[in-house]
Amino acid sequence: MKSFIKIILFLLFPVLSHGQNDPYYYYLLEQKQLDSVQTVLKRATNDTTRMEVYRVLGHYYAETKKDSALYFKEKQLLLARRLGLKLWEADATEIAGYVRGTWGDYAGALQYFLLGIKIADDPETEKNIWRISKFSKEKEPRIARLRVLALLHYDLAWLYGKTGYVEQRVSHFAVSEKIGKEINDQVLLSMIYLSLGTQYQDLNKQDSALSFLQRSLVCAEQAEFGLYKGSILNEVGKTYLKKGNNALAREYFLRSVISNVEQKNLNSLADSYLSLANLYTKTNKKDSSLYYAKKALGLFQTTDEPNGVISAYSSISSIYKLRNNLDSAFKYQGLVLTAKDSLNDAEKIKQFQNIGFDEQLRLQQLQEEKAAFQNRIKTYTMLAGLVVFLVIALILYKNNRQKQKANIILEKTLLNLKVTQTQLIQSEKMASLGELTAGIAHEIQNPLNFVNNFSEVNAELIDELQQEMDKGNMVDAKAISNDIKDNEQKINHHGKKADAIVKGMLQHSRSSSGIKEPTDINKLADEYLRLAYHGLRAKDQSFNATLKTDFDKTIGNINIIPQDIGRVLLNLYNNAFYAVTEKKKQVSDSYTPTVSVSTKKTNGKPNSYRIEVRVTDNGNGIPQKVLDKIFQPFFTTKPTGQGTGLGLSLSYDVVKAHGGDLKVETKEGEGTDFIIQLPAAS
Numbered sequence: 001m002k003s004f005i006k007i008i009l010f011l012l013f014p015v016l017s018h019g020q021n022d023p024y025y026y027y028l029l030e031q032k033q034l035d036s037v038q039t040v041l042k043r044a045t046n047d048t049t050r051m052e053v054y055r056v057l058g059h060y061y062a063e064t065k066k067d068s069a070l071y072f073k074e075k076q077l078l079l080a081r082r083l084g085l086k087l088w089e090a091d092a093t094e095i096a097g098y099v100r101g102t103w104g105d106y107a108g109a110l111q112y113f114l115l116g117i118k119i120a121d122d123p124e125t126e127k128n129i130w131r132i133s134k135f136s137k138e139k140e141p142r143i144a145r146l147r148v149l150a151l152l153h154y155d156l157a158w159l160y161g162k163t164g165y166v167e168q169r170v171s172h173f174a175v176s177e178k179i180g181k182e183i184n185d186q187v188l189l190s191m192i193y194l195s196l197g198t199q200y201q202d203l204n205k206q207d208s209a210l211s212f213l214q215r216s217l218v219c220a221e222q223a224e225f226g227l228y229k230g231s232i233l234n235e236v237g238k239t240y241l242k243k244g245n246n247a248l249a250r251e252y253f254l255r256s257v258i259s260n261v262e263q264k265n266l267n268s269l270a271d272s273y274l275s276l277a278n279l280y281t282k283t284n285k286k287d288s289s290l291y292y293a294k295k296a297l298g299l300f301q302t303t304d305e306p307n308g309v310i311s312a313y314s315s316i317s318s319i320y321k322l323r324n325n326l327d328s329a330f331k332y333q334g335l336v337l338t339a340k341d342s343l344n345d346a347e348k349i350k351q352f353q354n355i356g357f358d359e360q361l362r363l364q365q366l367q368e369e370k371a372a373f374q375n376r377i378k379t380y381t382m383l384a385g386l387v388v389f390l391v392i393a394l395i396l397y398k399n400n401r402q403k404q405k406a407n408i409i410l411e412k413t414l415l416n417l418k419v420t421q422t423q424l425i426q427s428e429k430m431a432s433l434g435e436l437t438a439g440i441a442h443e444i445q446n447p448l449n450f451v452n453n454f455s456e457v458n459a460e461l462i463d464e465l466q467q468e469m470d471k472g473n474m475v476d477a478k479a480i481s482n483d484i485k486d487n488e489q490k491i492n493h494h495g496k497k498a499d500a501i502v503k504g505m506l507q508h509s510r511s512s513s514g515i516k517e518p519t520d521i522n523k524l525a526d527e528y529l530r531l532a533y534h535g536l537r538a539k540d541q542s543f544n545a546t547l548k549t550d551f552d553k554t555i556g557n558i559n560i561i562p563q564d565i566g567r568v569l570l571n572l573y574n575n576a577f578y579a580v581t582e583k584k585k586q587v588s589d590s591y592t593p594t595v596s597v598s599t600k601k602t603n604g605k606p607n608s609y610r611i612e613v614r615v616t617d618n619g620n621g622i623p624q625k626v627l628d629k630i631f632q633p634f635f636t637t638k639p640t641g642q643g644t645g646l647g648l649s650l651s652y653d654v655v656k657a658h659g660g661d662l663k664v665e666t667k668e669g670e671g672t673d674f675i676i677q678l679p680a681a682s
Helices: 002-011 031-043 047-060 066-083 086-102 106-120 141-162 166-182 186-202 206-222 229-242 246-263 266-282 286-302 306-322 326-343 346-471 474-509 521-539 562-586 624-629 647-657
Strands: 517-520 546-550 557-560 594-602 610-617 661-667 671-679
Touching: 031 047, 047 066, 047 086, 066 086, 086 106, 086 141, 106 141, 141 166, 141 186, 166 186, 186 206, 186 229, 206 229, 229 246, 229 266, 246 266, 246 647, 266 286, 266 306, 286 306, 286 647, 306 326, 346 474, 517 521, 517 562, 521 546, 521 557, 521 562, 521 594, 521 610, 557 562, 557 671, 562 594, 562 610, 562 647, 562 671, 647 661, 647 671
Parallel strands: 546 594
Antiparallel strands: 517 557, 594 610, 610 671, 661 671
């Protein structure tokens, strides 16, 4: 049994030590890792292992299943008390208090935070810190204690802000910021500046808000802390929206969505969707506004975030009111009132106030008792102090020697893991680059062949020209010179053609500017089809497929962000090629893999028609049981390691942001159609 636990812990070491360099990070476990962690918990034979796993699970569920997070954190708290590990006890109170605060249990949250601050404020807590690297990458006991103390003051400021105690909020933010600067904790400073930025937003001081939010973003990037980057970008977008700059607001909201999806921060992702809903309400795009408001509501309900649910209900009610759908508007307004009554129960506020006052008196009495006790023991410590210090020094020296040996082994293991991770990331980057460059190389191969061939012919003609001139045969020499001139024109023509191909491909591959521009959708669809096909061909020479195109030449240019729509097309093409390749492995040689793309105008009122881009494959189709999940983030039917599950989700959001729609039609065993519908003008 013990051998089994050791093996599992070794395999999970990167997960269980993830917080070593970032004590605030909410662990992003994959399902397979989560199952393994739960297996460790079931098989664990000692309290320290169970306590560490409870900490991991408590952080993991903090933003998704708050009841589970509270359960695991209270388990960590009990074990830490039993083991006498004070800093682990204080650490457990932070998430436990946060969860109770989000539920509106302000009294319970306050009790947790004050308990944690009392423990972390005591320098004695620096003694006997098990696995100090969980709290301080410097492995300094003082820094570990101060980091936990600063985070608890930050949470207490958040709690006072929720209950209207402005002075207390400012006071605890100041304490947290002072400690953060003292220990140079860029992550904590980023969180503080984010909170200050939102505070200045509420005071309608948008320039000050933007200044603090930019400082928050800089601190987060310096610390390589990505969990709340989406929240920062979202708040920057809100600031620009209040300043009247809708274009910049939208750019930051979309960047926020992408960051939150990457970090799996569902609460912040819901906030970003709600911000997009407010933007589209302001710009009178009611369908898009309602779409994002409902997405936000679903996520807030999933993560059990009552304030977020109230905001989403309110937004949806306003949108229905603008659409003159009064029944639905009244329905959601009623839900707002019900949720507010539950959250802002006056008895909870009263209880919070009484607990706060009584706790302050109790802390004052404890301080007085502590001072009296210290005076009484001074005499005793003067006599026995030297002996005690010698004994403690010997024990600490022995413990430190053992910890140093263990840390050396752990550091070597971490170094090997980091080197392996870097190599895997670099290999993936080079593979993607190879696919793109292979596609571009194929496109310019034909004009380059012409250039090479005509250059060789000209070299031979020049030799003939010199021979004829030596003979004095000027008539033939002049004819040869005319041939050379014609060939030079052809070389120039094909050279310019190759140059145009490269520039066009690079233009579609550059980073998105976020600005719509008139774009030939037929040309864009055709270029990315060839780029995807030849990129896959370069990667796998055995890959073959029939390509078919049917473009409506009457469409003309439409206003889109070409880089964003190009990436959507590239994703759909790659999925189609994957589908036909998989079917080819299963059926006879009579099967011909085929991928088609077509464009057309759809019926509509004059000057309001839509453009349809259809990508079709004759693969195996999509099973009906997973059809409703294909646009969800992180869902994929591909084998492990061959897909992230983000392609269709991000593509769906990009098309929706353009005011369009992304649909799917499929028949099992026959194939799949993905249909992009875009407005002709927007």
